[in-house]
Amino acid sequence: MKSGDARLAELFEEHRGRLRAVAYRMLGSLEEAEDAVQESWVRFAAAGVNGVQNLGGWLTTIVTRVCLNVLRAKAARPETLAGPRVPDPVLSPADGPTPEQEALLADSVGLAMLVVLDTLTPAERVAFVLHDVFDVPFGEIAPMLGRTPEASRQLASRARQRVRTAGTHEPDSTLAAQRAVIDAFFGAARAGDLATLVELLDPDVVLRTDGFVAGSALLRGADTVARATLGGAHPQAEFRPVVVNGVAGVLITLRGRPAGLMAFTIVAGRITAVDGITDPHRLRRLVAEQGLLDAPDQPGAPDQP
Structure with a gap:
């Protein structure tokens, strides 16, 4: 019979791929995304699963709050660069991504999109990524942001407009x-x-x-x-x-x-x-x-x- 810690670790690993995908789109950095997932594991291991009915949603909430803290900290001390900051890319050989990379890039947004996401406020980015990329309902997003569902909807709408204004489009298919x-x-x-x-x-x-x-x-x-x-x-x-x-x-x-x-x-x-x-x-x-x-x-x- 597995110990409680081993069972928690097993449950977390089942969701790690999605959590990395969420964190990568939130932060635009592979290294920071991995750190956010690890911090989420620490919080999850401490809290346990008692009373949790939707484990995937609960873990998404944890990693989102970790990422939101990182984004707010960055916004409080913005870097001064002479040009754009291109987010970390996910690199694959010419014949395509590995299965692990495919999981990370599921519902992918390209580098051009990530550059636009970097211009959003932390709350706008969270609302847009969770709703428009991962189909999380606004009723679940609102508590993460400390906003009402309608306010969260407006944040995502503003972000969506910025994305459209920037002219990002779906690339040619093959x-x-x-x-x-x-x-x-x-x-x-x-x-x-x-x-x-x-x-x-x-x-x-x-x-x-x-x-x-x-x-x-x-x-x-x-x-x-x-x-x-x-x-x-x-x-x-x-x-x-x-x-x-x-x-x-x-x-x-x-x-x-x-x-x-x-x-x-x-x-x-x-x-x-x-x-x-x-x-x-x-x-x-x-x-x-x-x-x-x-x-x-x-x-x-x-x-x-």
Whole structure:
């Protein structure tokens, strides 16, 4: 017969995948999401299950409150960055995510969506993620936020409007179709073909790169993004196809070391958003943690081109 602690651990593990998915969308950080799940386990183990009728709902409430505390703490001391902060991506090989990653990305929101979620207030983000992504009723969301169901509905509605205004759309359905556009994009970049690059980009395309403060950038418009692509091309760069949050992307390496990551949102055959990470320390951590390359263990930035 299992001990009480062992039984609680078993029950928690049955819900861990969903809890990680909720926390990742709330926080936009894989590391912080894992910390939130662990904190939720500590609280759950202390509280037990006496009187709990809906265990999944109870655990979702616990992890939501943990995430809400993190979001409120961040809002109280906002970072000052010179450009956008691209959330942590979920990286997979070109043939698609692992079963564990698929669980994390169920009802996925891509990097472009996560960037928009970062602009919401903590309460708006919680209401939107729980209701619009995970179908949690407003009657259950309200106590987590200390609001009425109607107030929670209004928070989600404001968040939804921000998402729509930002122009996030469902990407083209197959990775093969997305990859064909990306291959054409890099082919045009190698050839210095500005006209083809512009044609492959949506007129309102947004390019966000998180290079940590000085290297961060936000560019808009097909011509601007195309010229920036040509200006930043490196003749020794190698491009490795990857899947980033369920959509096609590219890991850029120089002499075998990660130098950049690009996730493409492609709608109706055109690139509507590019989200990139070029901060070398963050890149090496993400790539090493998710096993895409045998990244060097030694600290320090990669060799400069």
